[in-house]
Amino acid sequence: MPAKAAFYDVDGTLVRTNIVHVYAYYAMNRGSLLGTAGRSLVTAASLPLFGALDVINRKVFNEFFYRYYEGLTEDRLLTVAEDMFEDVLKPALYEQSKDLIAEARRAGCRIVLVTGALDFTMRPLARYLGADELIANKMQFVGGHATGKVIPPIIEGANKANAIRDYCAREGLSLAHCHGYSDSASDYAMLAIVGRPTAVNPDMRLRQLARAYNWPILDLK
Amino acid sequence: MRPIKTLQKLYDEESQVVITEKGSPPRVLFSGENFLQEDLPVGTRVIFPRPPMAGVPNVKAAIRWAINHPENMEPLHALMRPGMKLTCVIDDISVPLPPMVTPDVRQTILEVVLELAADSGVDDIHLVIANALHRRMTEAEMRRMVGEKIHNAYYPDRYYNHDAEDPDGIVEMERTLHNEVVALNRRVAESDLVVYVNVNFVPMNGGHKSMGTGVTNYASLRAHHNPKTIRDSDSYMEPKTSALYKSNSRIGTVIDKNLKVFHIETTLNNRMFGAPLEFLGKKEEDYTEADRLRLQALLFGLKHAPRAAARKIFNAVPAPYEVTGVFAGATEPVHAKTLEMSWKQYSVPVEGQSDIVIFPIPFISPYSVNSILNPLLLQVMGLGYFFNLNRGVPLVKKGGVLILLHPAFDEFDPVQHPSYIEFFNRLLPETRDSMKLEHKYEREFAENPSYVHLYRKGNAYHGVHPFYMWYWGENGRQHVGKVIVAGAENNHVPELLGWDRTDTLTEAIEEARGFMGRSATISLLRIAPTLLADVKL
Numbered sequence: 001m002p003a004k005a006a007f008y009d010v011d012g013t014l015v016r017t018n019i020v021h022v023y024a025y026y027a028m029n030r031g032s033l034l035g036t037a038g039r040s041l042v043t044a045a046s047l048p049l050f051g052a053l054d055v056i057n058r059k060v061f062n063e064f065f066y067r068y069y070e071g072l073t074e075d076r077l078l079t080v081a082e083d084m085f086e087d088v089l090k091p092a093l094y095e096q097s098k099d100l101i102a103e104a105r106r107a108g109c110r111i112v113l114v115t116g117a118l119d120f121t122m123r124p125l126a127r128y129l130g131a132d133e134l135i136a137n138k139m140q141f142v143g144g145h146a147t148g149k150v151i152p153p154i155i156e157g158a159n160k161a162n163a164i165r166d167y168c169a170r171e172g173l174s175l176a177h178c179h180g181y182s183d184s185a186s187d188y189a190m191l192a193i194v195g196r197p198t199a200v201n202p203d204m205r206l207r208q209l210a211r212a213y214n215w216p217i218l219d220l221k
Numbered sequence: 222m223r224p225i226k227t228l229q230k231l232y233d234e235e236s237q238v239v240i241t242e243k244g245s246p247p248r249v250l251f252s253g254e255n256f257l258q259e260d261l262p263v264g265t266r267v268i269f270p271r272p273p274m275a276g277v278p279n280v281k282a283a284i285r286w287a288i289n290h291p292e293n294m295e296p297l298h299a300l301m302r303p304g305m306k307l308t309c310v311i312d313d314i315s316v317p318l319p320p321m322v323t324p325d326v327r328q329t330i331l332e333v334v335l336e337l338a339a340d341s342g343v344d345d346i347h348l349v350i351a352n353a354l355h356r357r358m359t360e361a362e363m364r365r366m367v368g369e370k371i372h373n374a375y376y377p378d379r380y381y382n383h384d385a386e387d388p389d390g391i392v393e394m395e396r397t398l399h400n401e402v403v404a405l406n407r408r409v410a411e412s413d414l415v416v417y418v419n420v421n422f423v424p425m426n427g428g429h430k431s432m433g434t435g436v437t438n439y440a441s442l443r444a445h446h447n448p449k450t451i452r453d454s455d456s457y458m459e460p461k462t463s464a465l466y467k468s469n470s471r472i473g474t475v476i477d478k479n480l481k482v483f484h485i486e487t488t489l490n491n492r493m494f495g496a497p498l499e500f501l502g503k504k505e506e507d508y509t510e511a512d513r514l515r516l517q518a519l520l521f522g523l524k525h526a527p528r529a530a531a532r533k534i535f536n537a538v539p540a541p542y543e544v545t546g547v548f549a550g551a552t553e554p555v556h557a558k559t560l561e562m563s564w565k566q567y568s569v570p571v572e573g574q575s576d577i578v579i580f581p582i583p584f585i586s587p588y589s590v591n592s593i594l595n596p597l598l599l600q601v602m603g604l605g606y607f608f609n610l611n612r613g614v615p616l617v618k619k620g621g622v623l624i625l626l627h628p629a630f631d632e633f634d635p636v637q638h639p640s641y642i643e644f645f646n647r648l649l650p651e652t653r654d655s656m657k658l659e660h661k662y663e664r665e666f667a668e669n670p671s672y673v674h675l676y677r678k679g680n681a682y683h684g685v686h687p688f689y690m691w692y693w694g695e696n697g698r699q700h701v702g703k704v705i706v707a708g709a710e711n712n713h714v715p716e717l718l719g720w721d722r723t724d725t726l727t728e729a730i731e732e733a734r735g736f737m738g739r740s741a742t743i744s745l746l747r748i749a750p751t752l753l754a755d756v757k758l
Contacts, residue, residue, distance in 0.1 A: 096674070096678055099677070103674055103677075179671065214642040214643060214646055216639045216640075216675060217635065218671060218675060
């Protein structure tokens, strides 16, 4: 059996949250009372906008969203990431996510998380799930402060598929034997390049695609 | 004086075999969720099921008598002691077909056994459904099977489906002399006493197969659920000619050596249809005027009902089976008695094989309860189960033609049969060779984490199950020269399965005669209810 991996989208696939929640957590842990209040208010006010952008274009959404990190220090972000994992991500993990990953590991797959979130926010989760690799967006830091820009290419949509293809080529894995898991039709490219795609708690469009292509549909709880 | 022809007819009726004459009535035949009324060529041999045997008058009394007078074991009450770990392993929803009217015989057995356990001070009791790699039963199905009272007391912590993929839930015992893996559900393996609650629907069920396949895992099932074992089995229904049965016996012997297993096996009669469909179990010659009216009403209703609605209605009508025997004790002597009773009900003696054999395929199979009989299940019904309803000599001659009556629709249930969809659409276009499929793809499907997850947490058949369905037809595939599916509503399903298709049965018979010659002999297995052709050469 050739070497293979299972690639997991994170938001909505393994955890019932999305990066807005993650950012909200950062906003609320700004450090000063005024800063916290200000960012929380801005975040709350922006939520409908985020929602609308997410539906229209995930790439624009991500770029727009990352700008909110501008000015935060790296060490602060890393510290808050650990707390954020305990407070936000871990409780939001689907109960069956760990089983799903354990089943993939038993089948001889490497475990790879592929997410549009920022790498430092996802690292504690990757560690907790025992992932072998984390493919995520990287924030640019200048002088220890986040610039609000992400080092290209931004991991989303078709770029997720490219990142997976590169990873497989680099590690000598057979794409045809690899598994992909996502909840969103925006990850169609990522699902389409692996030999064994699966829709997890899919949105309506992905559910239709999964039915059309006879992909298995999982409902995690 | 009566003409000889009439006397012949009377004789044939008594023997459950009717030779079609010029004035014979059309036959009412299953074709999926519908019925066809077909005139058969003169000389066609129609093989009918035996009439239902009388059930035991008091099922609970029969169960009590059996567990108090078991075969080669002490009575059940003598095996129980306070504080012991007791596990009841129960046959799943794949038998009987259709599910029986409530109370299901499993409920009746459990009521007796659990009462006895309570009286004996046994509190640590689990009820495990022996679903092997079948789908998990839903809560509603589980409730229906054991009744409200038991369900409420035991579900979900102490009444659950076996999980063949639980990494901590399986224990491996020593291997058989043939190096077959013997793996068992951990709770079952660690019990002081196991009571197996069986419903015997065909002779293939029961005996060592109960424990050997019901509460085991993929590694153990691979020992006999493979194309080679299937090819080495002349019939799945006759232990003497079944390599499958022999492998199960080896595995079961290891289990019996390590565990105390008390089997309670039950046989049912073949009263598949209650009023108002009772006439479907009769010969058409015996239909009354009222039966004919009921038939017309049924045909009219089915013609105008969408298939999904017809399916729902059929699935909602349980069968009024009656218990004909209860046997308890050690595996082998119990099963010998079960088989004897089973043959009494199902066996129909038949002289010689036929060139062409017609199987009407009904709406249900062991793997499509409350679901859809998809193309792979149609295949397993025709070439697997019906072909094997014999004692080692198939009804159809080697190289002969099988005609299946079914619409062969391209419909799959993504909840119950997700891996079937991929098997049918991805693998069959590449190859129909069982050996190649086993070698190249079986493990990939078995280990696919998505299919494993759907099996463990959803209600899906295990990823490897479509392979077993394909292997199950291997015996028939190797034997027959041609398969024609009459009434297939599309071309691609028969083509992918390697079959011919025709619109009608008449056309199928014409094509079969073209293949086998004008003087080809024809038999029709007028199933359901269940029957087994006991062919004498």
